[in-house]
Amino acid sequence: MSTTTHSPRSTASTAPTSSTQPTRDRAARRASIGIGIVLVAQLMLVLDATVVNVALPHIATDLGFTPAGLSWVLNAYTLAFGGLLLLGGRLGDVLGRLRTFEIGLAVFTVASFLGGLATTPGWLIAARTLQGVGAAFAAPGVLALVTTSAPDEAARNRGLALFTAVSSAGASIGLLLGGVLTDFVSWHWTLFVNVPIGAVVLVLARRFVTETPRVRGRFDVVGAITATLGSVAVVNGFISAPDHGWTSPLTLGSFAVGLALLALFVRTEGRVANPLLPLGLVRARSRAGALVLMALVVGAQFSTFFLVTQYLQLVLGFSPVATGAAFLPLSLAIFATSRVSARLVAKVGPRALMLVGTIGLTASFVWLSGISESSTYAAHLLGALVLNGVSAALVFMPVTVVVLGGVDRAQAGTVSGLLQTAQQLGGAVGLAAIVSVYASQAEPGRFVPGVEPAFLTSATFTLVALVVAAVVLRPRKGREPEPSRETVAVATADGAEAA
Known part of the structure; x- marks a missing residue:
């Protein structure tokens, strides 16, 4: 009796589910691939924070850096990244996270190639600066794209767990990879290694990652410029001091310009309609x-x-x-x-x-x-x-x-x-x-x-x-x-x- 009464109901209720299951599976598979692609980019950005460190003595010998000047190999990237990070986040809101991520990743990949070709200190520092600009545009969108690409809460939690694992492991991988590349090939490959990874991600991202909604707004360009250049000037003052002296015009001028620009940044943020900060x-x-x-x-x-x-x-x-x-x-x-x-x-x-x-x-x-x-x-x-x-x-x-x-x-x-x-x-x-x-x-x-x-x-x-x-x-x-x-x-x- 229960069979004759419940059997038709069961068939009716399961038929739509079975017919939509392949579609759901495809969507889930696409989302998983999209999250994986974005996390590969995250791994590359984390790697870049450590992969060059191990090569510093070889870079100094090969290109003729001074002890203080060598710090610009790290700081050129860090200053551009940190100074433009808030602008990169704002660009993602207005232009779309995926588009901004792609622009940043393209800049980062090209800069990595140019840095790998460097033959002078100035050339390498310029390439590292451009890498920082690209990272500032790409990085803010990574976590947002991981969470928005997930079809449900369980997938979202898995994405967050993978994001954490990639970010944690990337630092150690970067140190080992930097050592292997420097030891067995050349320090130039600590930068070249980003090129094939970035190219693959750029080719696949648009196919598997969904764009986020845009919001209307303006960009605080003055804030971004004053924050970045102010920080650069202050850092230049510290790095110039050993060679030129703490009371030299270059050192004191760098500190004065840096503090003035940072003060202008604070004043700007209190007046503009859409401040970075x-x-x-x-x-x-x-x-x-x-x-x-x-x-x-x-x-x-x-x-x-x-x-x-x-x-x-x-x-x-x-x-x-x-x-x-x-x-x-x-x-x-x-x-x-x-x-x-x-x-x-x-x-x-x-x-x-x-x-x-x-x-x-x-x-x-x-x-x-x-x-x-x-x-x-x-x-x-x-x-x-x-x-x-x-x-x-x-x-x-x-x-x-x-x-x-x-x-x-x-x-x-x-x-x-x-x-x-x-x-x-x-x-x-x-x-x-x-x-x-x-x-x-x-x-x-x-x-x-x-x-x-x-x-x-x-x-x-x-x-x-x-x-x-x-x-x-x-x-x-x-x-x-x-x-x-x-x-x-x-x-x-x-x-x-x-x-």
Whole structure:
């Protein structure tokens, strides 16, 4: 009886489902491929943050960089990326995320090819700057395209998990890949490697990734120009000081122009209708303090890679491949600690983790300041690098929670971009200051003499960050908010990029 009454109903209800299933499967397959394509681009952008580091000694020898000038290989990219990141996010809103992503990726790919052909310092720096411009346009759309391409919540969560994994693993892969390419081919291939990856993504993206809706609005071009050029001028002042002196017209003029442009940027943002940086977002004491803390910590972290990479090769005689492998304990420490930091934030609050993390970072830099020409990797560097990685991971997650806390959903993208901007520009200015200290103490033919004051400068940066965490970032009343999946993804990506 139940068979005769329910059987027709069952057939009627399942027929439409079975007829639409192939369509749904095709849509899901297309979405999965689209997410994979976008994540390949994300991997390339993360790789570029570390793949060149291992090649720095070879680049310096081949192209004739000075100790301070070599930092421009990193800072040219970082300044353009950080200075134009908010503009890139705004372009994605107005033009469409996919279109802006494609434009940025095309610029990045062409710049990588030109950089691989470089034969002079100026040529390489110009190409690295253009890479930064392309990355600033491409990067803001990656996470948005991953989430909007997903057909349902489960696929969206898988996409976020993959985004986190790619961002975390990319830093370590970049170090190893940079070592392999430099050792067995040439440092030029640390840039050429981006060309085939970028070309494949550009060919496939439009076929499998859906464009996002556009919003009407104007671009804050004046804000983008003043922020970028102001940061460049300040960094140039730090880098010029060792060669020309702190009181030279070039050094003082660079600082004066930079500060004037940054002041003009702040004034512009308070007057234009569509500012890159809505000033109301940084008026909250906790958010502003967290952004300053992030800038200080990343600025100190940049010195670790810049100085230790050269120390391992020039003093300890490591090959580029061995140098890349030597950084794996630091990257793995960040990755492993990031797995539990979200739960720790929920239990003890972000401020406690930031205090512990900045204390650990300061200790690691003091430890590294003691390395000498007779030091060994196992006895004098390994422990410091592991401590550095664990401590950095304890900082990145709670900073992200504080910065994104209490933000309207409509402004979450802007605030996330602001966090990345603080990271990039803080890293550039911090590296310039620390390298300036190193170069002022350097001796021709010897690498070690400037290392101690340079790492102690890094320790000073993180001590200031500790003061910010202790004084500015007051604990919130009540239970601290638990970070969302998006926040976890961004925080883990920040950790990978900083590494």
